[in-house]
Amino acid sequence: MPTPSSPKFLRKTAAAARASFAIAGTLLLAGCSQINFWQMDGHQTSMVTAGPVAESQLQVFYTTVWVTAIIFVVVASVLAYATIKFKARDQDDENAPPPPQSHGNPLIELSLIGVSVLALVFIAFPTLRAIWFTYDVPEEERENAYVIDATGYQWWFKFDYPQEQIDGVGTLSVANEMVIPAGRPVRINLRTVDVIHSFWVPKLAGKVDMTPNRGNHMWLQADEPGYFWGQCAEYCGDSHAVMRFRVIALSEEDFADWVARTKQPARTVTAATADPARAEKPRVQFASFKRNEYGFSDKWDPRSKVSPLDNWRQQQFPVANEDAALIAQGRKLFQTKTCIACHTVRGHEGMGITGPELTHVGSQTTIAAGLLENTAEQLARWIMHPELVKPGNKMYTTGYIPSEITVNQEEALALVAYLQSLK
Structure with missing residues (x-):
């Protein structure tokens, strides 16, 4: 050998x-x-x-x-x-x-x-x-920097705008879709209310942790208007992989318009603002979905000619042929199903802080922390079966289970109509 x-x-x-x-x-x-x-x-x-x-x-x-x-x-x-x-x-x-x-x-x-x-x-x-x-933001740019406070929850992100105060209500706040001015540095104060999360927008900046009981920060800047994907990059529980968010960069003029619109209270649809003769229910196909199945159509494919930013802009306008009676029914269900205990809708009911603010949820392109496209079908799926979309989420474990909340298809249609009207 x-x-x-x-x-x-x-x-x-x-x-x-x-x-x-x-x-x-x-x-x-x-x-x-x-x-x-x-x-x-x-x-x-x-x-x-x-x-x-x-x-x-x-x-x-x-x-x-x-x-x-x-x-x-x-x-x-x-x-x-x-x-x-x-x-x-x-x-x-x-x-x-x-x-x-x-x-x-x-x-x-x-x-x-x-x-x-x-x-x-x-x-x-x-x-x-x-x-x-x-x-941190370069010293010569700090005076021009825009400040946003980002807070991580299991499993979604809250974005507060301390420079945008709402009289009698507090600070402008949105969930899961952070809108920023393009061409301007944005300083992000990173916080968490539970475990360690990590804030990551690959095309704009690298990963920075959100650590309990410790303030952290980062900065980023979008050179031009655009639509960017982000997510939590630190394992933080069962649904860590589906804790996502979006960053929408707008021109200074468009950003100022968005701030002005978002500061407004929730939109109310009445018979005077909707044509009863043309009213129609949301078109929902109650299909079966796999556990954790994503909910994006092919228009989110980077090879597609459809611009996600243009889609976001279209989402800001009310849907056609709104059914005022169905929306009113959904608003009532929003109260009786105790959604108001966790969510806030400024100008309507609810002062909850456990879940995302929903004052203008209808104008967002995504729901369920960036996992699902904000369509009637996906919204109904999220309302009826949140545990199948995002296992372990607090909407289900601390809301639906203790209160024995169930939502049937007719109730889901009404809730979808109400939430989509919140532009």
């Missing part, structure tokens, strides 16, 4: 290594043929940036990749050269005694140490610069 230092053993080891590389290369190429490369421009890719913070972090990544790629090429080239030059080519080479052994060349070893230190320096400088840059 050949010993580990014998030429025969080394030859077999090299052959096994070459076979392994060949198999790995074949599998890699086979896998690449199945990859949809457009996914590099997906909703939550960090390879496509839309703001200075994400761009700074991406440049650090590229620097690290180039340095490590050069190291890989050098090491792999030396390995390939040694493997090819000194491999046993015939029986005589296999039986030949091993060449003289030594402990290496001090000059080469010191050079390798120096090159390694230099490589670390090349990585360290842009890394430190990015850490200082991304920590």
